[in-house]
Amino acid sequence: xxxxxxxxxxxxxxxxxGKEAAGSLSGDDKLKHEGQGDQASASTKQKVTDAxxxxxxxxxxxxxxxxxx
Numbered sequence: 001x002x003x004x005x006x007x008x009x010x011x012x013x014x015x016x017x018g019k020e021a022a023g024s025l026s027g028d029d030k031l032k033h034e035g036q037g038d039q040a041s042a043s044t045k046q047k048v049t050d051a052x053x054x055x056x057x058x059x060x061x062x063x064x065x066x067x068x069x
Contacts, residue, residue: 005049013042 016038023032063069 002049002053006046009042009046009049012045013039016040016042 016035019035019038020032021035023029023035
């Protein structure tokens with residue numbers, strides 16, 4: 001995972017926030033809910049990215065201990 005995934009997730013979150021705001025301002029509930037869905041999706045993806053990064057860090061720590069680095 002990494003920086004690229006973080007940037008994509010942030011962009012999706014911002015897009016969702018924009019849709020939600022536009023939907024709220026225009027009274028378009030469908031657009032508002034679509035924006036909320038985009039934000040939820042981005043949040044879930046970010047949590048998966050964070051978990052994968054944590055697993056990789058721990059794996060690298062164990063590998064370093066086993067190899068003496």
